[in-house]
Amino acid sequence: MKALEGVKILDFTHVQSGPTCTQLLAWFGADVIKVERPGVGDITRGQLQDIPGVDSLYFTMLNHNKRSITLDTKNPQGKKVLEELVKVCDVMVENFAPGALERMGFSWERVQQLNPRIILASIKGFGPGPYEDCKVYENVAQCTGGAASTTGFRDGPPLVTGAQIGDSGTGLHLALGIVAALYQRTKSGRGQRVTAAMQDGVLNLCRVKLRDQQRLAHGPLKEYSQYGEGIPFGDAVPRAGNDSGGGQPGWILKCKGWETDPNAYIYFITQAPVWEQICDVIGKPEWKTDPDYAKPAARLPKLKHIFNTIEQWTMTKTKFEVMDLLNKYDIPCGPILSMKEILEEQSLRQTGTVVEVDHPTRGKYFSVGNPIKLSDSPTEVTRSPLLGEHTEEILRDVLRLSESQIREIKAAGALEEAPPRKAAAS
Numbered sequence: 018m019k020a021l022e023g024v025k026i027l028d029f030t031h032v033q034s035g036p037t038c039t040q041l042l043a044w045f046g047a048d049v050i051k052v053e054r055p056g057v058g059d060i061t062r063g064q065l066q067d068i069p070g071v072d073s074l075y076f077t078m079l080n081h082n083k084r085s086i087t088l089d090t091k092n093p094q095g096k097k098v099l100e101e102l103v104k105v106c107d108v109m110v111e112n113f114a115p116g117a118l119e120r121m122g123f124s125w126e127r128v129q130q131l132n133p134r135i136i137l138a139s140i141k142g143f144g145p146g147p148y149e150d151c152k153v154y155e156n157v158a159q160c161t162g163g164a165a166s167t168t169g170f171r172d173g174p175p176l177v178t179g180a181q182i183g184d185s186g187t188g189l190h191l192a193l194g195i196v197a198a199l200y201q202r203t204k205s206g207r208g209q210r211v212t213a214a215m216q217d218g219v220l221n222l223c224r225v226k227l228r229d230q231q232r233l234a235h236g237p238l239k240e241y242s243q244y245g246e247g248i249p250f251g252d253a254v255p256r257a258g259n260d261s262g263g264g265q266p267g268w269i270l271k272c273k274g275w276e277t278d279p280n281a282y283i284y285f286i287t288q289a290p291v292w293e294q295i296c297d298v299i300g301k302p303e304w305k306t307d308p309d310y311a312k313p314a315a316r317l318p319k320l321k322h323i324f325n326t327i328e329q330w331t332m333t334k335t336k337f338e339v340m341d342l343l344n345k346y347d348i349p350c351g352p353i354l355s356m357k358e359i360l361e362e363q364s365l366r367q368t369g370t371v372v373e374v375d376h377p378t379r380g381k382y383f384s385v386g387n388p389i390k391l392s393d394s395p396t397e398v399t400r401s402p403l404l405g406e407h408t409e410e411i412l413r414d415v416l417r418l419s420e421s422q423i424r425e426i427k428a429a430g431a432l433e434e435a436p437p438r439k440a441a442a443s
């Protein structure tokens with residue numbers, strides 16, 4: 018048994034945010050039926066293609082363990098099929114632009130009418146308010162959710178991060194909402210509407226920065242290195258470079274080879290309880306008793322000098338040597354790992370966090386497996402579906418349609434790419 022075995026998900030998602038959510042549900046055992054536009058499918062199938070004519074890694078890495086049905090939901094017969102799917106599924110997930118689902122004829126009222134037990138889960142860029150009608154992609158969410166204004170260096174422009182906190186982050190939030198709604202349904206017997214806005218999801222992940230915004234009213238943020246540099250704070254939380262963001266100061270320091278290797282760095286945390294060990298390791302035993310260095314508060318104004326001194330030591334060793342040495346003394350640190358190094362890391366392969374998947378047209382490729390491990394519900398990652406691979410199977414097995422009913426749907430053009438619309442007369 019898998020944790021979500023028996024749960025049927027009508028997956029009307031595309032691009033990254035929604036597919037992240039439904040992929041997680043599939044990994045927990047749900048039957049995820051991805052509805053795609055005939056002929057085209059999820060737009061990411063054809064985006065950033067590395068092999069011509071083959072589903073992109075963008076698509077394959079976000080749609081494992083799903084089935085694909087192609088359906089023109091703007092065709093009356095196609096719409097009928099979608100209605101039948103709504104009736105038999107437990108959850109419908111979508112992340113279309115605001116209003117698109119309603120234009121298709123699937124308002125929350127209509128969906129509930131069709132199936133009062135269904136959970137309708139949506140991702141939009143913004144919640145209700147001035148921007149609710151806007152289309153949103155990852156970096157827009159990072160900018161409007163507070164991440165960009167607090168990422169980067171104080172003397173540089175705002176920065177977006179490579180971690181897809183707007184898309185994958187919100188997908189993760191939505192998955193939790195769905196599972197909570199499924200649990201509530203076991204008692205209430207009813208479905209409900211679950212929504213997650215990308216701006217909200219990013220802000221949730223930037224919680225500590227909203228904390229700092231309010232601390233600013235009571236004085237400078239002493240753990241930010243700009244404090245030690247004597248640079249006054251403005252009225253908003255500044256970008257903090259590689260400052261730790263928590264109560265234990267940290268910084269990224271150069272290691273041996275940094276001149277040629279862009280990732281020869283380590284994150285070093287001067288955690289207070291291990292300060293004495295740090296002093297010994299870096300060859301500064303006198304700092305243990307010097308009143309200018311012995312206590313955390315005394316160190317705050319000199320963080321730059323302290324980290325520069327530690328860096329003189331880290332630069333004499335590779336990042337892995339530094340990691341090994343510091344771990345002996347419980348000094349928290351982390352080497353900067355490149356994607357290449359992560360891909361080669363055997364322990365991640367052994368835990369299934371990095372998996373190799375075989376695909377009929379692409380061949381073998383690596384992907385990120387399920388980062389959430391359930392002891393009673395292990396995840397097996399299976400390949401993403403080809404476009405429409407399971408159309409007939411779903412019509413037969415999920416909707417229990419007869420061959421003649423399937424022929425009728427086909428004849429109505431509901432499973433085929435709609436002919437291009439005539440250009441409006443000018």
Ligand code: COA
Nearest residue numbers: 032033034053054088089090091112113114141142152153
């Ligand atoms: N059959 C027929 N039509 C279909 C269909 C199907 N199977 N599946 C989708 N469509 C239609 C939709 O009904 C919609 O048509 P309409 O605009 O005429 O009503 C259209 O395809 C495309 O929807 P839309 O969501 O507007 O796509 P887009 O490519 O223009 O926008 C996003 C993409 C991501 C910007 C937008 O979907 C969005 O803002 N989503 C919410 C936020 C989000 O998740 N963003 C991050 C994505 S990683």
